[in-house]
């Protein structure tokens with residue numbers, strides 16, 4: 452017993468400090484996730500006809516499905532719909548609102564704990580605003596990261612993003628098979644503080660996001676979709692739109 456107690460005290464101290472940093476219910480980081488339609492559709496067998504990075508979601512680092520009684524209602528974002536269809540399309544079913552509904556329930560209802568995002572209109576319009584401000588697609592092109600048949604070094608892609616925005620992104624790839632000697636660029640996450648200033652994505656990984664993984668979990672391996680953090684030493688294929 453006596454041998455155990457220092458360890459237990461240590462563990463307890465570690466746990467409590469992890470939870471005291473901020474109020475439990477409030478997120479401290481929000482992640483704007485972009486995906487590359489060609490990569491997404493090569494896995495999901497869709498035909499997007501889109502050759503620019505589109506929005507996947509705006510994900511707070513704490514909480515999943517925070518309020519199941521707060522139903523998605525597209526008439527509250529009617530003015531945003533033309534931009535939503537262009538910038539945040541449902542690649543699987545372009546005429547459906549089900550992707551937005553899914554993202555609202557899973558992430559939006561949690562983001563809404565902040566006053567800045569406490570309505571559907573605020574949540575979706577902020578995501579669109581950040582997406583246009585970042586203008587990731589143009590930045591990559593401007594610095595010669597262009598979809599093509601040649602491979603990129605991972606550091607080249609990461610370097611362009613890091614140099615331009617001044618923060619570390621999280622970049623996810625698809626690994627076509629265990630033995631493949633290349634990986635396919637799939638998803639790029641840019642992170643923000645609660646005041647929507649840029650933040651390094653690696654900071655502040657909380658216990659909750661690790662334990663509550665899901666299909667578009669902010670952390671680690673994205674099981675169902677096959678995305679995982681890119682390997683730093685493996686060539687990256689950035690597939691052109693066919």
Ligand SMILES: *[C@@H]1O[C@H](CO)[C@@H](O)[C@H](O)[C@H]1NC(C)=O
Nearest residue numbers: 498499500501502545692693
């Ligand atoms: C793809 O988009 C282009 C331009 O928006 C359009 O002209 C073309 O018909 C589309 N192709 C298909 C297969 O939908």
Ligand SMILES: *[C@@H]1O[C@H](CO)[C@@H](O)[C@H](O)[C@H]1NC(C)=O
Nearest residue numbers: 517518519520521522560564
């Ligand atoms: C959940 O959403 C409903 C509908 O907007 C709202 O009335 C209720 O206060 C919310 N509950 C919590 C715990 O935020």
Ligand SMILES: *[C@@H]1O[C@H](CO)[C@@H](O)[C@H](O)[C@H]1NC(C)=O
Nearest residue numbers: 522523524525526527528529
């Ligand atoms: C959806 O929002 C509109 C506009 O705010 C409102 O009039 C309508 O009652 C809402 N629909 C539902 C099912 O809540």
